[in-house]
Amino acid sequence: MTASIWMAFGLMGQALFSGRFLLQWWSSEKLGRSVVPNGFWYLSIAGSLSLLAYAIYVRDPVFIVGQSAGFIIYARNLRLIRNERRMAGDAST
Secondary structure (H helix, E strand, O other): OOHHHHHHHHHHHHHHHHHHHHHHHHHHHHHOOOOOOHHHHHHHHHHHHHHHHHHHHHOOHHHHHHHHHHHHHHHHHHHHHHHHHHHHHHHHO
16 A cells, blocks of 8 residues: 555544544434443454554554553454443343
């Protein structure tokens, strides 16, 4: 890939990553209370992976470590949500 394609890819990743805050804000306003919708975590993962790929391309170790750590946290939150839903489903049967 050329440098300009990687730059566009990095910008797309940043847009995804920033979009998670817009989603969280919109969801909270809609419900009238602070919430973190599941989409927040999916946008976090998509943005983080995109930014991680870009960070690897530009060989920025600080950026690489930051995005790698975040990805683990976002994936763990989705796992906890899935487990919670599974437990709630088991409790209702």
